[in-house]
Amino acid sequence: MEGPPEIEKREFGVGEYGRKIARRHLSFEDERKLNEFLRTEAPFYISYSVGYFKFPSATPMENKVLLGSDLVFEFDADEVGLLSERDVWMCDSCGEAGFGYRLKCPKCGSSVRIEIFPDPEREEKLKEMVDALVKDFLLGDFGFGREDVSVNFSGNRGYHIHVRSEAVYELDKSARIELVEYVTGQAIEPQYMFGGVVPCGKDTPFLCVEGPSPSSAGWPGRMARSVLNALERGDRDLLLRAGLKRKDVDALLANRERYTGLIGRGRWPAPKMFPLEVWANIARLTAPLSGHAIDTQTSADIHRLIRLPDTIHGTTGLVARRVKDLSSFNPYRDAVALPSKEVTVRVRIAPEFELGKRTFGPFRDEILQLPLYVAYYLIGRGVAEWSLDSTE
Amino acid sequence: MEVFYEVPFLAVLEKRKDLLPENPSNPPESVLKAASTHLRSILYGKSRPKPVHPSVFFTEANLVAFSPSSFLWERFARHYALLAVPAFERREEILLRHYPPSEVLSLKEFLSVQRPFPELKLYHLEVSGGKVYLGRRAPLFQASLLYRDILRWISERVRNIVVSGSLDDLRETAQRVLAPPSGRKRGYPHIQRLLNVTGLPDGRKRVLFYWLIPYWVTVEGKTPEEVLELANEWISRQGGAKIYSSWILSEAENVRSKGIKPWSVRKVEQIDPELVKLLRGMGAL
Numbered sequence: 001m002e003g004p005p006e007i008e009k010r011e012f013g014v015g016e017y018g019r020k021i022a023r024r025h026l027s028f029e030d031e032r033k034l035n036e037f038l039r040t041e042a043p044f045y046i047s048y049s050v051g052y053f054k055f056p057s058a059t060p061m062e063n064k065v066l067l068g069s070d071l072v073f074e075f076d077a078d079e080v081g082l083l084s085e086r087d088v089w090m091c092d093s094c095g096e097a098g099f100g101y102r103l104k105c106p107k108c109g110s111s112v113r114i115e116i117f118p119d120p121e122r123e124e125k126l127k128e129m130v131d132a133l134v135k136d137f138l139l140g141d142f143g144f145g146r147e148d149v150s151v152n153f154s155g156n157r158g159y160h161i162h163v164r165s166e167a168v169y170e171l172d173k174s175a176r177i178e179l180v181e182y183v184t185g186q187a188i189e190p191q192y193m194f195g196g197v198v199p200c201g202k203d204t205p206f207l208c209v210e211g212p213s214p215s216s217a218g219w220p221g222r223m224a225r226s227v228l229n230a231l232e233r234g235d236r237d238l239l240l241r242a243g244l245k246r247k248d249v250d251a252l253l254a255n256r257e258r259y260t261g262l263i264g265r266g267r268w269p270a271p272k273m274f275p276l277e278v279w280a281n282i283a284r285l286t287a288p289l290s291g292h293a294i295d296t297q298t299s300a301d302i303h304r305l306i307r308l309p310d311t312i313h314g315t316t317g318l319v320a321r322r323v324k325d326l327s328s329f330n331p332y333r334d335a336v337a338l339p340s341k342e343v344t345v346r347v348r349i350a351p352e353f354e355l356g357k358r359t360f361g362p363f364r365d366e367i368l369q370l371p372l373y374v375a376y377y378l379i380g381r382g383v384a385e386w387s388l389d390s391t392e
Numbered sequence: 393m394e395v396f397y398e399v400p401f402l403a404v405l406e407k408r409k410d411l412l413p414e415n416p417s418n419p420p421e422s423v424l425k426a427a428s429t430h431l432r433s434i435l436y437g438k439s440r441p442k443p444v445h446p447s448v449f450f451t452e453a454n455l456v457a458f459s460p461s462s463f464l465w466e467r468f469a470r471h472y473a474l475l476a477v478p479a480f481e482r483r484e485e486i487l488l489r490h491y492p493p494s495e496v497l498s499l500k501e502f503l504s505v506q507r508p509f510p511e512l513k514l515y516h517l518e519v520s521g522g523k524v525y526l527g528r529r530a531p532l533f534q535a536s537l538l539y540r541d542i543l544r545w546i547s548e549r550v551r552n553i554v555v556s557g558s559l560d561d562l563r564e565t566a567q568r569v570l571a572p573p574s575g576r577k578r579g580y581p582h583i584q585r586l587l588n589v590t591g592l593p594d595g596r597k598r599v600l601f602y603w604l605i606p607y608w609v610t611v612e613g614k615t616p617e618e619v620l621e622l623a624n625e626w627i628s629r630q631g632g633a634k635i636y637s638s639w640i641l642s643e644a645e646n647v648r649s650k651g652i653k654p655w656s657v658r659k660v661e662q663i664d665p666e667l668v669k670l671l672r673g674m675g676a677l
């Protein structure tokens with residue numbers, strides 16, 4: 001078991017079933033001590049601090065003396081807004097359950113909980129977003145080295161992207177929030193990305209606003225490219241969603257060549273014709289990472305504990321794997337760790353899903369013999385329970 | 393101890409290049425004389441501190457700082473700052489620092505400075521390969537460094553000042569002192585800033601109600617139709633939902649019939665402290 005870098009400066013926490021952190025303020029001098037602990041205590045969950053401390057086991061927090069901190073972006077499938085027909089909603093008040101996405105129980109009107117199930121399409125999209133975060137933002141804009149960035153499957157529904165670099169080590173919370181806001185791009189304010197009024201061209205009386213061109217770096221360039229792309233594709237739907245009126249969309253597309261030519265040179269139509277907010281909206285709507293993909297507060301929290309890679313996630317029974325090659329990684333195949341010995345479970349509801357190279361379900365109110373790793377996963381999702389008929 | 397400080401607001405400074413003498417490294421005798429007379433009157437007289445020059449700032453507690461703007465300003469500011477030095481009793485009470493203009497920074501350098509200007513957020517700038525390209529916004533970043541140093545300077549000397557809350561004050565003071573001269577519009581400096589504000593997320597209707605509509609109607613004598621046009625232009629710079637023309641027109645009519653004047657900031661603050669706080673936070677008041 002490989003420990004995190006600078007293990008002696010990290011705080012560890014362990015959890016039990018149903019309680020992710022039951023004990024914290026633990027610390028280990030080295031990897032050997034950590035492994036000894038894992039062997040004797042075999043905790044359900046083990047997490048370590050993103051922060052580096054002078055006295056990692058000291059309490060309260062301020063006595064630990066924070067030296068620095070990794071930057072960790074957390075991605076969760078249920079936060080990125082990728083819904084799937086394979087998800088399950090369960091009403092804990094009346095016991096009703098079904099497939100797809102619901103806010104309220106149709107039977108009793110209570111709020112329901114949503115349980116995420118493996119969906120290959122969603123997995124691909126999630127990986128595309130992780131890939132965009134790493135390539136476009138962390139390596140591209142921020143200039144981190146490949147060796148500074150590591151991607152881990154969280155063991156549950158998403159990924160943790162760790163950045164360990166001298167450049168982020170001492171950043172405070174507000175700087176970290178700024179980095180998260182940067183990668184989602186939702187906070188851009190258009191008025192700050194444009195300059196003054198300039199002639200649109202040499203031989204024209206029309207006035208334009210000076211702004212970014214497609215070759216500009218960062219979000220200014222991203223905005224210019226996404227607007228050009230929308231115009232070139234004639235994407236009416238996007239232009240309408242960005243806040244343009246129908247007649248403005250017509251006007252814009254009817255003169256598409258003129259406008260793409262102007263924006264290509266960093267000359268934008270006057271705000272009187274098309275409000276600047278529209279351009280920012282296009283950038284936000286086409287951002288590689290959707291608005292809620294990354295939780296700002298958790299990602300900026302320098303005091304939190306995060307799952308130790310290559311340990312089992314207590315809820316799912318899946319391993320929080322380090323991902324070497326994202327494109328070929330499939331958590332529901334590569335992170336399965338529990339044995340496939342058959343056990344008996346009573347399943348309330350489950351869609352068809354793939355786990356450990358086999359396909360299961362759909363199930364509804366059935367008593368079944370299933371491999372332990374599947375049974376564990378379903379119980380962790382709260383859609384199954386150990387059956388009394390179990391022959392264990 | 394009371395501390396006064398005056399800080400430049402560089403966007404405004406840039407608009408006032410007319411104040412610069414032709415040869416900034418060698419200002420004419422008359423300019424120097426006027427400046428030092430002014431300086432003395434503030435130091436030994438009872439008048440409220442004002443900048444000797446938009447780039448030189450000092451206080452009754454003996455703080456001098458100068459603008460780190462583009463090179464012309466910098467050289468000029470330096471000259472005035474040095475001129476101010478003999479007027480102080482203890483040299484160590486003077487903050488004289490030189491910020492070389494830098495248009496490209498490392499990500500880390502950029503993020504380690506708290507910046508009071510919303511346009512200096514990372515996502516508004518060109519960022520590539522771990523470098524932040526400030527371009528024409530470099531002076532704003534340098535002003536942020538200056539703020540940081542002034543805050544540190546104050547906090548080291550004055551215990552009863554809460555420095556974390558001072559950034560807005562600094563900016564507010566700067567804007568008040570350096571707002572562009574506005575001829576007949578004098579008397580309503582806050583309205584000039586409100587007229588120029590952009591991207592106001594909230595409270596647009598109240599700003600129109602307390603200040604802008606009364607100003608256009610009563611001070612500038614605009615008709616309700618003209619007010620509607622001015623209001624729509626102003627609203628278009630704020631973003632957010634539509635404000636109905638009928639409301640603007642009826643409010644303008646109401647103001648005209650009663651001769652209502654723009655409200656004072658203090659009066660609005662009594663009944664609507666949230667709005668005033670929001671606007672101050674944006675540097676719009």
Ligand SMILES: [Zn+2]
Pocket residue numbers: 091092093094095096105106107108109110
């Ligand atoms: Zn129910």
